[in-house]
Amino acid sequence: MTASINLRKLRKRLFSKTTFRGAVAITLVFAGWELGSRFKMPILGSIPPPSDVLSVLHRITADGRFWHHWLASFQRIFMGFIAAQLVGIPLGLAMAMSLATRRFLFPILEILRPIPPLAWVPTAIIFWPTTESSIAFVIFLGAFFTVVLNVIGGARSIDQRYVRAALSLGSRRRDIFWKIVLPATLPSIFIGMAVGMGITWEVVVAAEMIAGKSGLGYFTWASYVGGNYPQIIVGMLSIGIAGYVSSGLIRAVGKIATPWQRPL
Amino acid sequence: MATGALGIHGVSKVYDPDGARVLAVDNCTLDIAAGEFCVVVGPSGCGKTTLLNAAAGFHDITAGEITLDGRVICSPRHTQPPGAERIVVFQNGALFPWMTVQDNVAYGPVVQGKLSNAEARRQGDELLRELGLAGVGDRYPADLSSGMRRRVEIARALINDPKVLLLDEPFRAMDALTKGVAQEFLLQAYDRMPKTVFFITHDLEEALFLADRVVVMTTRPCRVKEILTVDFERPRSFRVRASRRYLELKTAVFDAVHEEATRAFEAGERELA
Numbered sequence: 001m002t003a004s005i006n007l008r009k010l011r012k013r014l015f016s017k018t019t020f021r022g023a024v025a026i027t028l029v030f031a032g033w034e035l036g037s038r039f040k041m042p043i044l045g046s047i048p049p050p051s052d053v054l055s056v057l058h059r060i061t062a063d064g065r066f067w068h069h070w071l072a073s074f075q076r077i078f079m080g081f082i083a084a085q086l087v088g089i090p091l092g093l094a095m096a097m098s099l100a101t102r103r104f105l106f107p108i109l110e111i112l113r114p115i116p117p118l119a120w121v122p123t124a125i126i127f128w129p130t131t132e133s134s135i136a137f138v139i140f141l142g143a144f145f146t147v148v149l150n151v152i153g154g155a156r157s158i159d160q161r162y163v164r165a166a167l168s169l170g171s172r173r174r175d176i177f178w179k180i181v182l183p184a185t186l187p188s189i190f191i192g193m194a195v196g197m198g199i200t201w202e203v204v205v206a207a208e209m210i211a212g213k214s215g216l217g218y219f220t221w222a223s224y225v226g227g228n229y230p231q232i233i234v235g236m237l238s239i240g241i242a243g244y245v246s247s248g249l250i251r252a253v254g255k256i257a258t259p260w261q262r263p264l
Numbered sequence: 265m266a267t268g269a270l271g272i273h274g275v276s277k278v279y280d281p282d283g284a285r286v287l288a289v290d291n292c293t294l295d296i297a298a299g300e301f302c303v304v305v306g307p308s309g310c311g312k313t314t315l316l317n318a319a320a321g322f323h324d325i326t327a328g329e330i331t332l333d334g335r336v337i338c339s340p341r342h343t344q345p346p347g348a349e350r351i352v353v354f355q356n357g358a359l360f361p362w363m364t365v366q367d368n369v370a371y372g373p374v375v376q377g378k379l380s381n382a383e384a385r386r387q388g389d390e391l392l393r394e395l396g397l398a399g400v401g402d403r404y405p406a407d408l409s410s411g412m413r414r415r416v417e418i419a420r421a422l423i424n425d426p427k428v429l430l431l432d433e434p435f436r437a438m439d440a441l442t443k444g445v446a447q448e449f450l451l452q453a454y455d456r457m458p459k460t461v462f463f464i465t466h467d468l469e470e471a472l473f474l475a476d477r478v479v480v481m482t483t484r485p486c487r488v489k490e491i492l493t494v495d496f497e498r499p500r501s502f503r504v505r506a507s508r509r510y511l512e513l514k515t516a517v518f519d520a521v522h523e524e525a526t527r528a529f530e531a532g533e534r535e536l537a
Contacts, residue, residue, distance in 0.1 A: 161356065168348070168350070169375065
């Protein structure tokens with residue numbers, strides 16, 4: 001029953017005007033790129049045409065090493081990202097709930113926050129025992145500040161009516177936290193996660209270019225160094241798709257975790 | 265029925281006592297009997313809500329005392345924290361959007377540790393059915409109409425068997441038809457389980473339709489200007505609105521409020537000048 005309904009929904013979405021327009025736009029971009037590249041137009045002329053990229057892609061996807069780079073980047077992302085959530089969400093909530101904690105930690109946070117994650121790379125390499133752990137640390141920083149700030153913002157902007165109503169209904173302090181503040185903050189937490197995930201991909205690619213021996217960033221940079229231009233494009237598109245898949249995953253989890261939210 | 269007498273004795277509230285010293289409530293005295301439906305009307309910003317919030321335990325007062333069944337619940341020295349014996353229903357509604365209707369209604373008894381989750385839900389469903397709200401239990405508030413939401417919120421308050429219901433313009437911003445239905449709903453609920461009700465509104469028709477007594481407040485600072493007894497029998501139907509007595513009362517309350525509204529308006533003009 002549900003499956004058949006979902007199938008109908010899927011078909012509806014697949015053949016909708018929106019999908020059609022999107023497909024047309026992507027096709028046009030690729031067609032323009034192919035032509036521009038083949039006929040040596042300025043700028044586009046120095047980029048390999050999509051047909052070359054496709055043939056390289058075809059060859060390379062059969063090679064296990066390519067997928068190994070995907071796996072390596074994803075592993076780093078999820079380690080650093082999950083660590084950032086595990087530290088950032090409780091910290092943000094603590095800072096939102098307690099004025100003393102906020103006053104204590106906020107100045108430190110505000111000084112460290114403007115430092116771009118990549119500026120941490122040298123110190124990270126010095127401090128952490130392995131390259132892998134230093135990359136994970138830099139990724140962690142990339143997501144961490146966004147998460148903390150979103151959690152604080154979300155938890156502090158809760159409509160006081162809800163808190164008052166909950167008090168009026170006889171809530172204890174811990175009920176206010178678990179049943180009011182936390183669920184009311186969940187949407188902001190997921191927004192912070194989605195934004196943090198975007199930053200995380202930027203950071204991982206750059207970190208891999210500087211210090212990695214694997215991963216999509218390393219793959220792209222190595223292709224450049226090796227002079228394989230179509231492969232650079234394959235690397236870039238891979239990063240794009242990987243980022244898209246990651247944020248899609250977060251959106252999906254967010255949708256399950258906040259079923260009361262209406263899609264915008 | 266015998267409990268829930270709310271006493272407001274010589275209550276004053278000064279906001280920002282060290283700075284601008286805004287006197288919101290000035291020596292206000294009002295006794296609401298147990299089980300009485302008392303409606304308070306007055307110009308916007310006159311301090312009615314300040315009074316209600318003090319009774320709810322959301323803030324303190326500068327002078328006087330508020331008692332519940334003779335026990336002091338709010339005075340300059342002591343404010344009893346909010347609790348389920350005095351439940352507030354807010355102007356814009358405060359159903360928790362992240363909980364289903366069922367969980368919203370069950371919330372009070374569960375956090376107070378009075379009922380288990382399952383039992384609270386069962387009783388909540390029963391109450392919703394009794395109040396004509398069967399079948400909405402597993403929906404989220406966002407899926408309900410504004411009128412339905414407000415009715416659920418009243419059910420969420422009633423399940424706790426509070427001594428006093430504090431309603432701060434609960435039906436504001438509703439269209440006339442929805443409002444009418446919501447008012448009838450509240451009256452039915454009140455007839456079924458009479459509670460002391462402290463109800464704030466701007467709508468004089470609403471006041472007369474619901475109240476045992478209508479209390480007209482002065483413009484800021486808030487004081488009791490006039491009290492009108494509304495002697496229609498209960499249960500009431502909307503037909504009372506067509507009676508001669510209704511018209512008399514309406515004229516009387518309108519005169520009293522109009523005078524205050526004019527003063528409030530002129531005071532506003534002066535502030536702007």
